[in-house]
Amino acid sequence: MTEIKPCKVCNFTRQKSYGLVVPSLDQMRIKGCEFLGFSPDAPVTVVLEDDGTIVEDEGYFLCLPRNTKFMLLQEQESWSPVRRIDGGTAWMARDSMILETDDVDGVSSEPEHWQILAQQLKENLSSIILMSEADLQILVDRSVPELASELGFQPKKVQMLQETLLRVLDNKEEERQSKELLELYLRAVERKDGEQTEPSQPRQDVVGDMDVPDGTEVDSVSGFMTRTLMVLKGKTSPETRLSSEELQMVVAKGPAVMAQVLGWNAERTSGLLQACDAELTRRLQQVQVMNSLNSQTQLASGQQQPEEESAEDSHNTSAKDDE
Template sequence: MTELKACKVCNIGRQKCYGLAVTSLDQLKIKGCEALGFSPCTSVTVVLEYDGTVIEDEDYFLCLPANTKFMLLHDKETWSPAHQVDRGIAGPSRESVHLILGAVDNVDGAECWHRLAEQLRQDLASIILMSEADLQSLIDVPCSNLASALGFSQQKTQVLQDTLQRMLDRREEERQSKELLQLYLKAMEQENSQDPQEKSTKLDETDGVQVESVVGFSSRTLMVLKDKTQPETRLSNEELQMVLRLGVKIMMEVLGWDSERAALLVQACECELSKRLQQVQALQSLRAQCQSISQPQTEGETRAKRRK
């Protein structure tokens, strides 16, 4: 049975807020519409209530912590910060929102990084779910101010900001790599579309074509496996598991490789999958440590009361 996830939903005005327990993003939309009184046929967009991040990916939704607050928007509705809604400017007018934002830009910036700092103080692992704009906001804050907000030493805060900068740089590198891959795939499609007969002939001459249709590999996955260095780092968890499930013999047939090369690939995929599992376990451990920070203080207060 799929595990239930506790969350909250509200409408654009934030006048109504309901607690729900759902198993998926689609179920959140259905039960959220029912709770907020929306029509069952209404098309809605799910965003994070506190910053307006659009939630479309199921895996990202499942990674969010329990009791995250979501907002359901109709097609013509636009997310606005809570303080702007209170002042009566929430609604579909983008022009009004931009005018107000221009007048209170400095105040919003301060509120933004203070909110993010509070989020980090409660759960340090939430860094992983922050947007690039959020990361940049925390990087731009003076180290002494951020240290005061987090309750950290300046040295520890500087290490944290350096870590945030590395995360930001890595995301930029990943984006550039994806753009290059898209350009490459587009060029390959154009090249293949120029001579369909030649393309068909080449496919017929490939030993792994029949095996491809059986094992379920996509053309993109095969391209990564055949043409890329360290292909295991570019595969999803499902694709890595598929390589391990098929084993060396079938991978030899699919890729047309010798046994040694296919065995190295399978081994590399196994190591990559294991590394990702360790990262998930490390994240869970980090969450547990963050949640237990306040426990020693509580136990100390209890002992003091007993002495009295």
């Protein structure tokens, strides 16, 4: 039976808000449009009311806590953070829009993305679990004074927080690398089995032709995914956070191209490429070790079977002599 989830919906001005009980993201979108007075045929985008994260995946929707508040946006509407005025006791709306920016001498005080993430952590540290790797990397790369000022923490506590974020990021990367290593191993086993039954087939080169998930932004100039560029420019050991296919693409581009893509000098770029090449070699060696273990296992299994058959034949011969 599908779980029924209570949640809340509001329009982009936050002037209308309703509570719903729905079994799925689609039902929440349909009922939300009905309550908010939207046309049933109009395209609607669902975002989290507190930070504007777009919600399109059914699995992600089901993982969110009960009573999560969503904002339904029609065309030409966009999410904006809440602005409190009069000491937080009143709300101002103008021209059917909530106050989006506080301008002082013509300078906008609209918070940056890292400041929004910092506020999420300040309100609830467990929100780390729902943050993407890109968001975690943004917080890790911020300077300690900036983050301390935004969070209201002591610098030492901010350093400990960044170390925790880095460990979470590393754990996610290790999980991905383990998955990729297993996939490489399974591909190698399938390729070996295929070579035994069919003639050799041309090998597809993955360099420069990575599988790009739907909805992932790709830089039109370099051909790299946005996440890949962000990881490459990270502070600590970016080569360990890239997939094997991404490492192959980085090494194949060469120092000159990568220096232009990253905007680095030749020495720094060369150091990164050497680290990527070494990491790629290490992973390939791991695959070779696993293939060797697999071959030894198959050989031992093949030797054991004839020995069992020989023992069975000997037993049958002995039985016939007794008769």
